[in-house]
Amino acid sequence: MELMISLGIGLLTASGIYLILRERTFSVILGITLLSYATNLLIFVSGRLVLGAPPLVVPGQAQHTDSIPQALVLTAIVISFGMTAYIVALALRAKGESGTDHVDAEERPR
Amino acid sequence: MSHVLLLPILLPLLAAVVCVAGQKRGLAFQRPVSLAATVALPLVAAVLVASAAQGEISSYAMGAWPAPFGIVLVLDRLSAAMVMLTSVLALPALIYSLAGADAKGRSFHALFQFQLAGLNGAFLTGDIFNLFVFFEVLLGASYGLLAHGGGLLRARASITYIVLNLAGSTLFLIALAFIYGTLGTLNIADLARVLPQVPPSDQALVRTAFALLVIVFALKAALLPLSFWLPLAYGAAIAPVAALFAVLTKVGIYALLRISGIVLNSAEFTVSLFDPWLVPVAITTIAVGAIGVLAAPRLSVVVAYLVVVSTGTLLSVITVLDTASTAAVIYYMLHSTLATGGFFLLADAIANQRGDRGDKLERGPHVRDLKVLGSAFLVLAVAVSGMPPLSGFLGKVMLMQAVQSSEWVEAIWPALLVSSLVVGLALARQVSVLFWEPIADEPRPVYPPPSRLRATAVVALVAASPILTLATGSVSAYARAAAEQLVARQGYIDAVLGTTPQIIRERRPR
Numbered sequence: 001m002e003l004m005i006s007l008g009i010g011l012l013t014a015s016g017i018y019l020i021l022r023e024r025t026f027s028v029i030l031g032i033t034l035l036s037y038a039t040n041l042l043i044f045v046s047g048r049l050v051l052g053a054p055p056l057v058v059p060g061q062a063q064h065t066d067s068i069p070q071a072l073v074l075t076a077i078v079i080s081f082g083m084t085a086y087i088v089a090l091a092l093r094a095k096g097e098s099g100t101d102h103v104d105a106e107e108r109p110r
Numbered sequence: 111m112s113h114v115l116l117l118p119i120l121l122p123l124l125a126a127v128v129c130v131a132g133q134k135r136g137l138a139f140q141r142p143v144s145l146a147a148t149v150a151l152p153l154v155a156a157v158l159v160a161s162a163a164q165g166e167i168s169s170y171a172m173g174a175w176p177a178p179f180g181i182v183l184v185l186d187r188l189s190a191a192m193v194m195l196t197s198v199l200a201l202p203a204l205i206y207s208l209a210g211a212d213a214k215g216r217s218f219h220a221l222f223q224f225q226l227a228g229l230n231g232a233f234l235t236g237d238i239f240n241l242f243v244f245f246e247v248l249l250g251a252s253y254g255l256l257a258h259g260g261g262l263l264r265a266r267a268s269i270t271y272i273v274l275n276l277a278g279s280t281l282f283l284i285a286l287a288f289i290y291g292t293l294g295t296l297n298i299a300d301l302a303r304v305l306p307q308v309p310p311s312d313q314a315l316v317r318t319a320f321a322l323l324v325i326v327f328a329l330k331a332a333l334l335p336l337s338f339w340l341p342l343a344y345g346a347a348i349a350p351v352a353a354l355f356a357v358l359t360k361v362g363i364y365a366l367l368r369i370s371g372i373v374l375n376s377a378e379f380t381v382s383l384f385d386p387w388l389v390p391v392a393i394t395t396i397a398v399g400a401i402g403v404l405a406a407p408r409l410s411v412v413v414a415y416l417v418v419v420s421t422g423t424l425l426s427v428i429t430v431l432d433t434a435s436t437a438a439v440i441y442y443m444l445h446s447t448l449a450t451g452g453f454f455l456l457a458d459a460i461a462n463q464r465g466d467r468g469d470k471l472e473r474g475p476h477v478r479d480l481k482v483l484g485s486a487f488l489v490l491a492v493a494v495s496g497m498p499p500l501s502g503f504l505g506k507v508m509l510m511q512a513v514q515s516s517e518w519v520e521a522i523w524p525a526l527l528v529s530s531l532v533v534g535l536a537l538a539r540q541v542s543v544l545f546w547e548p549i550a551d552e553p554r555p556v557y558p559p560p561s562r563l564r565a566t567a568v569v570a571l572v573a574a575s576p577i578l579t580l581a582t583g584s585v586s587a588y589a590r591a592a593a594e595q596l597v598a599r600q601g602y603i604d605a606v607l608g609t610t611p612q613i614i615r616e617r618r619p620r
């Protein structure tokens with residue numbers, strides 16, 4: 001389980017970084033999204049992976065999950081979601097004004 | 111401490127909500143609301159400074175959840191000073207925008223107030239995750255403000271700025287995940303308490319986490335090589351927004367001061383986190399900023415590079431985090447924020463009288479108010495370049511005295527002195543281009559009607575440096591006391607955690 005999660009986070013981060021470095025705003029935004037997924041997973045597991053346990057202290061139950069990372073990840077998801085929505089809107093406006101979705105708002109001669 | 115501690119966040123937040131709700135009623139409704147909140151803010155800040163100046167650190171537990179389980183707001187001398195600085199800068203910026211800049215797009219006032227709420231929250235919070243949230247509030251507002259006014263240049267600058275900051279936020283979260291994963295807390299005072307007990311096997315991970323955090327703050331403060339976004343973004347923003355942004359980079363420096371002063375210095379293995387690299391990088395930042403000041407094509411870009419220079423100047427001294435250097439950093443921070451903020455407004459006031467040439471640094475038509483604008487330029491140029499007799503000079507002297515015994519003194523002194531010289535030279539050349547060599551046969555542009563609002567705002571911020579100079583005695587005494595409080599550290603920890611009974615933590619599974 002630990003291996004799978006860490007590989008997943010690694011893969012998401014690597015793909016995110018690759019996409020961020022691309023020259024089209026669409027791929028850059030996708031990259032940001034993937035990076036935020038990776039971060040959310042990372043925050044989630046920072047409370048350690050516990051299977052089948054409630055995020056509360058229940059009398060009689062020996063194990064429980066750390067609930068703080070779950071609250072943190074909720075905040076992080078909301079924030080990254082809002083910011084992504086804004087940058088999509090802005091990128092669309094820039095494309096409308098310049099006619100290209102290049103990050104520099106102008107095509108480079110090839 | 112009473113609920114006054116909440117006001118610097120609640121007041122702008124409330125004003126922002128009212129502005130959003132009254133969107134349909136237009137500017138006639140939003141302007142008084144926004145202005146009232148921004149006028150009240152320095153008064154609230156004055157109450158906070160007066161209370162902090164007594165020397166007591168007060169902590170406010172939100173929802174009465176005791177620290178470290180709930181979020182706390184902490185008021186010490188440093189955070190009170192930063193709230194004061196923000197409100198003193200915000201008022202002239204807002205007054206300037208009332209002359210018409212706020213009508214160039216929608217939601218200016220709501221965004222402006224959200225920005226203030228985020229700034230004040232970031233300065234007051236005592237919780238590192240809450241710091242992230244307030245960073246996002248102020249960044250979210252700044253994304254909107256930067257794009258305010260429209261146009262391709264701003265859209266392009268915004269995209270770069272937002273992508274960089276989103277990447278920065280991601281790094282911030284990664285750092286927080288590692289910090290929570292290893293230390294089990296996110297409360298700044300509690301971090302300082304837990305840090306010395308980290309077992310050696312976890313120390314590398316903790317160091318990495320804090321290094322990531324430092325990178326994030328360096329990005330916000332525009333430290334090289336993370337500073338190239340700044341001239342693009344600040345040069346593209348409209349003047350009142352750029353003036354408010356002058357304090358944005360200082361959030362990064364404040365966070366660095368806070369984290370290194372309270373947390374990093376509390377444990378042996380994190381105390382040297384900045385050691386081998388921060389001074390060279392800061393000095394390179396000064397150099398690149400100074401070259402930018404020489405080479406920039408427009409006056410607002412020049413001022414943006416001046417912000418970069420001030421970041422380098424401040425951070426070159428932060429490695430030696432003793433009382434003297436921290437006090438000097440606080441004083442210089444107040445000075446450079448107000449001076450660069452005023453310079454952004456002045457650049458726009460000059461551009462308004464140059465017709466189509468705007469703030470491009472090329473010979474152009476006569477400016478109408480030559481004497482007023484020229485004198486304001488002189489005052490600000492003397493202040494930012496660090497020439498006597500104004501606050502820039504006093505600030506630099508304090509910085510230089512503070513690093514006297516540092517091993518880096520041979521590098522820092524020349525950097526500070528040469529950057530003064532270069533900035534002074536560059537600004538002198540720009541004066542002659544802008545004011546003294548008008549093209550005689552060029553027809554005069556259509557000057558905008560004189561605006562009392564603009565004039566008030568510019569004069570207020572230009573006067574800030576002379577006023578700061580006159581008040582240097584009391585301001586530097588306050589800065590010194592603030593530095594002592596930060597360096598002492600234990601007072602902060604006790605103020606936040608003191609009332610909590612012994613916290614029993616279960617040992618984390620390894």
